Structures are given as structure tokens and as C-alpha cells.
Amino acid sequence: RLTDNAVDDTHVSMSGDALKVVWEQSVSGKATIIVRNYANALTRTNFSEFLLHRTEAQRQPSLSGNGRFIALIRDLSGGQTNVLRFDLVTNKYAPIATASLIPLEHPSISNSGRRIAWLLNDNTDEIILRDIETNIIQTGVGPLDALEHPSLSSDGKFVTYGQVENGVMKVLT
Numbered sequence: 284r285l286t287d288n289a290v291d292d293t294h295v296s297m298s299g300d301a302l303k304v305v306w307e308q309s310v311s312g313k314a315t316i317i318v319r320n321y322a323n324a325l326t327r328t329n330f331s332e333f334l335l336h337r338t339e340a341q342r343q344p345s346l347s348g349n350g351r352f353i354a355l356i357r358d359l360s361g362g363q364t365n366v367l368r369f370d371l372v373t374n375k376y377a378p379i380a381t382a383s384l385i386p387l388e389h390p391s392i393s394n395s396g397r398r399i400a401w402l403l404n405d406n407t408d409e410i411i412l413r414d415i416e417t418n419i420i421q422t423g424v425g426p427l428d429a430l431e432h433p434s435l436s437s438d439g440k441f442v443t444y445g446q447v448e449n450g451v452m453k454v455l456t
Contacts, residue, residue, distance in 0.1 A: 292317075294343045298350030299437070300324060303371075305344040305353055310334070314342040316355060318371070335369060337376075347392045348437035354379070354390035354399050366390050366401050368415075379413055391435040391442070398439030402430060410444055424455075 294307040301324035308317055315334055322329040335341060340358040347353075353369040364387040366379040379390075379399050390401040397416045400423060403409040409425035410433045423442055424430060431445035431452070445452050 294345075296344055296346040296353075298346050299348040300350065303346060303350035305346045307342050307344060314340040314358070316341045316344045316353070318353070341367070343389055345389070345391045345434075347394050347396060349394040351394070352392045352396035354392035354401070356387055356390060356401075366399060366413075368392060368396055368399065370396060377415070379415065389432045391433055393435055393439030394437045395439065398435060400433045400435040400442050402433055410442060412442065414439075 292306045292308050295304065296306070297304045302321050304319045304321075306317055307314055309315070317332060317334055319330050319332045321327055337357065342356050342358070344353050344355045351371055353371065355367050355369065357365045357367050359365055363384055365381075365383070366387055368377045368379055369375070370377070383403070386404040388402045388404050390399060392399050398412065398414050400410055400412050403411050407426035407428055408430035410423045410430060411420060412423040413420045424444060427446065429447035431447065433442050433444040435442050443454060445454055
């Protein structure tokens with residue numbers, strides 16, 4: 284537990300040096316992303332925090348290994364979702380995926396912030412990869428049943444994910 288509040292802290296993600304942590308928390312009934320910066324990864328007592336403010340709900344944050352970028356899902360009107368990248372150095376958002384009525388879930392981002400993966404969760408699931416620099420979108424894995432939580436490697440070359448098969452979760456790269 285990151286906080287002592289009465290609401291659950293979910294979708295927790297940490298930088299490789301353990302100095303940054305992001306998570307989703309319900310604030311006034313809306314999914315909100317909280318960013319915490321630690322002064323020292325060992326003591327973890329001295330830290331600062333801030334909320335990522337948007338008018339739309341934001342959820343399922345994923346921090347890059349170097350702690351610079353956050354990939355997250357944004358809820359749009361009409362039940363659509365979108366993937367966003369937030370740069371913690373420039374404090375700017377960049378929309379990544381076109382709005383989709385099919386739920387987009389569990390984004391993951393490389394250290395460069397140029398490669399992003401997410402789950403397109405429909406009747407059959409697909410893991411979508413996008414290279415922002417070349418503007419190429421491709422299906423990395425799928426369509427298959429029961430894909431879970433894609434995680435992009437720091438260099439953006441590999442994706443690790445889970446798949447439920449015969450009631451057993453397998454981890455694949």
C-alpha cells in the first residue's frame with residue numbers, strides 16, 4: 284500500500300531505480316494518476332507527489348524504466364478510450380492511438396518514449412505496438428484468446444505478456 288487512505292491504489296508502476304512510482308487512485312469518483320518522486324530509494328521517507336490533471340478520467344499508468352515517460356489510458360466520451368504518453372520532463376501529453384470503442388488496456392512504454400504497447404481487449408485480444416517516430420502501428424501478438432498485461436522492454440524491442448491457456452497463466456516473450 285502506497286498511501287494510508289481508504290481507497291485502493293491500483294496499477295502501480297515503478298522506475299528501474301525505484302525513485303519514481305505512479306499509480307491510479309479514485310479521486311472524487313474519477314480515476315486519477317498520481318506520481319511520487321523519492322529523494323532516496325533506500326529510505327523511501329522523503330518524497331514529493333503530484334496529480335496528472337485532465338478533464339477526462341485517466342487510468343492504468345505504466346512508467347518507463349528510466350522514469351521519464353508514462354503511458355496511460357484516457358476515457359473519452361461515448362465509451363471510447365485512447366492511449367496517451369506523458370513526458371515527466373516537459374510535462375506534456377501526446378496522444379498515441381486513435382480513439383477506439385474496443386477497450387484499450389494495460390499500456391507499456393520504452394525508455395525512449397517512442398515505442399508503446401497496449402492490449403486491444405475484444406472477443407479475441409491483440410497486443411498492439413506503435414513506433415511514434417516511424418508512425419507504424421502493428422499487431423505484435425494475436426488475435427488470441429485471454430492475453431494479459433503486455434510489458435514492453437526498456438529498449439522497446441521485446442514484449443512480455445501473459446496468456447491463460449487451459450486455466451493456467453503462462454508468461455511469454
